[in-house]
Amino acid sequence: MNARRTTIKDVAEAAGVGVATVSRVLSGGSASPETRERVLTVAAQLDYRPSALGRNLRQRRSGGIGLLVPDITDSFYGRLADGVLACARAAGEPVVLGTTGDDAEREAEQIGMLLEQGVDRVVAVPAGSAEIWEPTLRAGLTTVFAHRSAAGRDDVPAVLADDRAGVRTAVDYLTGLGHRRIAYLGGPGQEQRVSVFRQSLGALVDEELIVSARGSRDSAYAAAAGLFQHRPDLTAVLAGGNLLGEAAVLAAGELDLRVPKDLSLIMFDDVPWAELCAPPLTVIAQPAQDIGYRAAELVLRGGGRRPRGVLLPTELIVRGSCGPRRTA
Amino acid sequence: MNARRTTIKDVAEAAGVGVATVSRVLSGGSASPETRERVLTVAAQLDYRPSALGRNLRQRRSGGIGLLVPDITDSFYGRLADGVLACARAAGEPVVLGTTGDDAEREAEQIGMLLEQGVDRVVAVPAGSAEIWEPTLRAGLTTVFAHRSAAGRDDVPAVLADDRAGVRTAVDYLTGLGHRRIAYLGGPGQEQRVSVFRQSLGALVDEELIVSARGSRDSAYAAAAGLFQHRPDLTAVLAGGNLLGEAAVLAAGELDLRVPKDLSLIMFDDVPWAELCAPPLTVIAQPAQDIGYRAAELVLRGGGRRPRGVLLPTELIVRGSCGPRRTA
């Protein structure tokens, strides 16, 4: 089988014009109507599809957009990715996906691969801190952060859910129900939220009740179980993500803590199964898909020196996992 | 800013050798030890990273592997993708991701894009039927199907969970509990399973109890609700995927059907929230991640004309969503 792809040269020959003309016609340059017509028909006839390889090399950039998320298994990032894909598809751009596991080193490795591929636009949920991204940005990568931004990198546009409002709403809701010992069960890169949590809680804050897990399910479960065992006096928990929430529900069940009687639970991120739980989980919904879509939009618009980020609203969805403080 | 990338030419110059030599050293060709040494140090010093663009053009193929799944939001495909990513990362290959929404036309569009990008290896959960893939395969794409294969395309290797055994086990389990009117709630591309379902059920089969939804959550819910309302006499349901299972739980709740008292439920695919449900869901676990990993392995090994597929085991995990037939 020797089915070589048809190249621009073939089209040029068949249409009796030069390759330059074909290229111009196909990329919307100027050409006489009859020439344009002829080239177009011939191209269609030959089923010519320009090779991105040649174009990319010439233009020293691959059209694609890179997407870096901690864990594609996590439903939140799945939805975020879906948003990016939707936008990219509309723009006709391919998406190359990498996962970082919330590990700075792995993130750097993935960035290296993207750079090598000639990808020059990337949407990332940053794992590493500001300085990790320094060489990347210097290398000319158009970057947009999604879901969180790297500490101290306000020169990179970021598309975020309004965590501050979300945390505040959740805390207000819980304190309104009478809770005083409220825990925050966080994950990597949630310093922002933790600080707002402290701030919202004011004098009620108890540092022991602020725990942080690494990205994995195991780690989340360990953190939740440890927290519940160590501090049985707490009456409410704010879980900073659906993995954490899952772990909290699981650990609570394991320790025979009834929700919401013994323990009130609010989870960041509304996932389909939140409704299926018993009791259904009260959550702070985040527009994961929108975040991805907007981030992709921003990175595609690209060069426009407008490092303005976007803040998307969160929403408290009250279901059944929070109750008044148990008067033990 | 004029920070041009360092090219192989720069390295060659700095090391005082020809570009051919540099290329050879870097890709493991033959070279004298001292030359190799020198080139390597210079390359490291200059922080040289070969451009995939140049290489790909020359070799007329992009290194990357394409991944086509119906919906990255679906936890099953998320895990599958994770497996592919893991394998690709180990091999140092980028992954370009596309979603098909289980739509043949969209699938064709995505394939077109991959081809254009020079991607010549693809792992896909096929949406379209055999003939859709004909031109693709002829175009020289090394393809491996995952999770399901296209009807009548046994020339493409496929990595599958053992659906036959899974369905049979589930049906046997349910009939063993005394159930007679058992429904199958399926999705796109599950003809195989349906046929095994019929076969396992033998004389008990009731065509009205076999319903099929399209890919979306809405469609799944509609199918489940419709089924339950239309045939209140059924006592057990086998849901062919986590979206379907979710819909079944939701619809059952909506219609005040108690699980497992009024309705026994088995779901294909073990997801974390299955344990969190009340009652926890009995499931047929499928090794989604392995499926992805093995498929990626196969596609990377590639050319080896061995269209042998792989069949991975499923496992019935009994939790609490199935009970003896209600003796109404």
Place this chain on the structure above:
DNA sequence: AAGAATGATGGAATCGTTTCCATGAACGCA
């Protein structure tokens, strides 16, 4: 010791596109 075989090396071609530049035709204006 002379010719053959081996191995390291660099120049140049190549991949498929875009884009710069020169050419020539057509046209308008004085």
Place this chain on the structure above:
DNA sequence: TGCGTTCATGGAAACGATTCCATCATTCTT
């Protein structure tokens, strides 16, 4: 009518790698 402008056009360079092939220095064989 003559000259300058505009416009379509095609040839050729460039992008950054790989790889064919010729060259040259060794070493082996007889």
